[in-house]
Amino acid sequence: MSDANKSVSIWDAESWRIYKRLLGYTWRYWAVGLVSLFGMLADGAGQAIFTNLLKLITDDLFAKKDPYLIFWMPIWIISIFFVRSVGTFVSNYGISYMGRHVVQAIQQDVFDAYLRLPAAFFGAEPSGQQISRITYTSEQVAAAATDSIKTVVTDGFTVIAMLAVMLYNSVYLTSALLVMVPAIALIAAMVSRRYRRISRRIQGSMGSVTGTVEESVGAHREVRVYGGQAHESNRFSEVTRRTRGLNLKIAATNATSSSTIQLVAASALAALVFLGTRPRVLNEMSPGVFLAVLTAMGMMLPALRRLANVQANVQRGLSAAEDLFEIIDLPPEPDDGTLLLGRTRGELSMQGIRLVYPRSEVEALRGVDLHCAPGTVTALVGRSGSGKSSLVSLLPRFYAPSSGRIMLDGENYESYTLASLRRQIAWVGQSVVLFDDTVANNIAYGELAGASEADIVAAAEAANAMEFIARMPQGIHTQVGQSGNMLSGGQRQRIAIARAILKNAPILVLDEATSALDTESERLIQQALQRLMKDRTTLVIAHRLSTIEGADQIAVMDQGRIVERGTHAELLALGGHYAALHRMQFHDHAAEQAGD
Template sequence: MNTPRSPQVEPGEVSGMRVYRRLLSHSLHYWPYLAVSVVAMIVTASTETGFAALMRPLMDGSFVEQDPNVIRWIPFAIVGIFVVRGVGEFLANYCIKWVGRRVVKELRGQMFRHLLHMPAAYFDRNSGGQLISRLTYNVEQVAQASTDSLTVLVRDSVTVLGLLAWMLYLNATLTLTVLIVAPAVVFAVDRVTRRFRRISRRIQNSMGDVTHVAGEVLDGHRVVKIFGGEDFEEARFEEVNERNRRLHMKMVATQSSNVPIVQFFVAIALALIVWLATQDSMLQDVSVGTFVSFVTAMFLLLAPIRRLVNVNATLQKGIAAGQNIFGLLDEPLERDTGSSPLPRARGEITLQGVSFAYEPEKGEVLQDVHLEVAPGETVALVGRSGSGKTTLVNLLPRFYEPQRGRILLDGEDIRSYRLAELRRQIAYVGQHVTLFNDTIAGNIAYGSPVEAADEACIREAAEAAHAMEFIERLPQGLQTPVGDNGVLLSGGQRQRIAIARALLKDAPILILDEATSALDTESERQIQAALDNLVRNRTTLVIAHRLSTVENADRIVVMQAGRVLETGTHRELLARDGAYARLHQLQFHEPQADAAAAGT
């Protein structure tokens, strides 16, 4: 029997005003431009009332009384009103757009800086497509809410108030007739506001899905082609794309039905006004000019009312986008409470009863790990996939925090060091090399101090990594662009650039995660020679599946299911005939037996 679901409450439904105030606070940083824009909006709005007021002397003085003085100055007044209006509109639009682009730049910068310092677990929980969508699509929605909608709210609100004031001055009875429909308009706008915000939030999530699916296909286009996944990916993208289209059409339908409803109520008010104005008792008190001026003001009300109703959609999109953006900006950053200085570590690493779980309900990935690594020692971590090797080394630079136990560096808890100083002690070369869309020299020097990034130092690091032999064959040498994530280079070439980057950093601790996995036999020999130089006088943690690459390690640590099973040298562990010996037998003896069987 299914349990009935409780109705969902949209997050942040009641905090729309608080979000909008926070959005406006970013605009207020540029208050001089904002003030000029607001003043220009008020001037522009006043010209609407001025034009309606001009209808009274135009009709009574020019056509009814035919006063020559009025006839003389009316044309100049008309031109003057529109000159003032033109200057006001230019200043209002330019200044508010200037503020809007500054807000976009500021928010994107804040989000990007925040993402740079977010914990690794946050990126595990959130797809890159969703985050990129917030940086691009959502920020634009916020800009419209904090600036474009402000234009409508200020200019058109002043216009409506000015016209209503003029109408009250002309005839209070007729004006009060207009206000009869106000409660119905307010009710309709309130209902639509709630729907706008719900749909806007779903549209923004949908845009994240579109970006995510497209990004996966663009990154993995070779896999898609070789496995014939074009039809599957096309169908997957069509699904998220169609969902996005349907949500947009729901927004359009809501917005399109909202304006006619409001205009219908306004038409009712206009019909009542015309009916009242044509009554005998009213005709005696209302002149032709007064009536024309009143009706002109009434018609001039329609456009700003329509814009004020329409701006609700933009406003709710911005509020929904703001909830997403501020949700990201309010996420806690990596904890960096350390204060101990760390100029250059000796490299002594100690793990004391370390346990860690990515998600507690799924069980611990590391369980009560004890390990000591002496300065300058090379320790290899081996074991089957999922044994916790990579997780263990990820705890050292504090990408994750252990739930229990401590990790010490040079006898101090690593949490006592500032993150930047701790990570400055560590160089990393992984199986999956990350290169940036820059030159080879730029990638080798990435993150290095300025004094270490001159071409002579870069060349020396590249030579030590045996990378200059292919770099010198390239047309632009070290200044050759590598393409998006090094796509213009082979896997072995990317690996050697990553090793050159680690050499240039000259950190006392080195992490090698399958650092030679992408190399052929000849290149591996060359790189192994470079790595032998690199690990000298450095504390090195090596993650390896191929045991042949770690036979010369000072110590080998065998892991299984998050625990340390065995430690010792290659010879000691083989003689012990335990888990390491079985792994060694699987890699070296069974293939030989299979080859012998194939030969017979």
């Protein structure tokens, strides 16, 4: 029993820590919050004053027909409700203002955290879960950070004000509250932990919903071609069914809490009526006093119910904040380098490189040794899964070698700062990444954004991209759509090559850079790349061996190792893996030509 109590107390301490941190976002807008607070207090005070006036209205206005009250009471009522309406507007708008700013600030912090997290993070978690944090989870924190505060302040003050009205008019009748307050406090404590537990599961289920939609929409062609509509529909139905079930559990808990509180409140009202109808009390108490106390309790009950139910918003918000803060607090990708690299000569040396990806037990690289002289072209060839992409992904330090070291200009490349190291590398991958922006902004992306229009056009011409860009409605200022979906695969790849040309980095990585090009475009691009590769250290991952015959060295990889190394002629003469691959492609090409 003591252990259980201990765990609850620790849990409560953790909840308070998260909530205080969440309120730190709200505190940035303390001035707006202070104005909103005055609005809440004006609303609650107006309600209490009006309730207290009921005694005068009943006993003096109607019973005694006091001419003073007959004249002034309508004016007082209008004034009270005018103040309440202003207070309501100020508090509601102020809280909404704070809430939207808090959501934006947390969304920005989570997004910025994504930008600095290591590559291993994105491979370990579904992208749907990452998107859900920005679109759904961050919205939940507003309820805990602002809306719940409004409920606590407004309804808390209402309860206190109504209690003051009741005590002012009759301490005796106020004793009926002894039936209600402890019971409501017990109910709120019981449902709090259930809200938190279910809310945490809802965060995960929303990530599953987002991920399922993202996959199905992204693969809409495959879904249609392979007749997967029924499968995807059933998969989505199963995910949303789980989410629906969790939300219904929240609704059931909320409904049970509300109905129980309503029953307790009815008991308190019954106790009030019972106490007020005792013969001695009936003879001594005026109808106005009883009406004021009864109305005050009636107004107190909805406020108490909302205070009890605010647990749902708070616990949902705390669960969301806990998930978001975990991401914000994750350590960024390591950058222990202290040396600033101006422009490297491009001498690369990989010594005994081994790589095991996080949450994997299989070595992707097993003792790779490779030296790339400055200004030379090194081609990496081999079957899929042989470790080519893993090897080049180490260059920008997307991953760190599990053992071994990479030397750049005779210095361990981990000694350089991450930013200065990555400025030395231009990258063109087989999966081209374009952004929903103009052609010009996709070529001059990131740190290249200051490039002149003439330089952008020159880079596009060198990549043979102006051929189709010139036909676009607004030339280089034409929008390319999300992920460049308004362009063909070959066009997207040529824009990516233009981006690499514009960067003019001393190290160039080409990962199947011409795989999406037709024969004519590939020939023109190869000419552009030959000019680009001059005086640059280039690593080329190539599937078509005909594109790398002129490389200074070719490294053949198999199962994470370099099994052969040499020039095209040397490897053919060796008659090993490379010769077999070349022979296979030569026969395939000959067969294609015969078919044509």
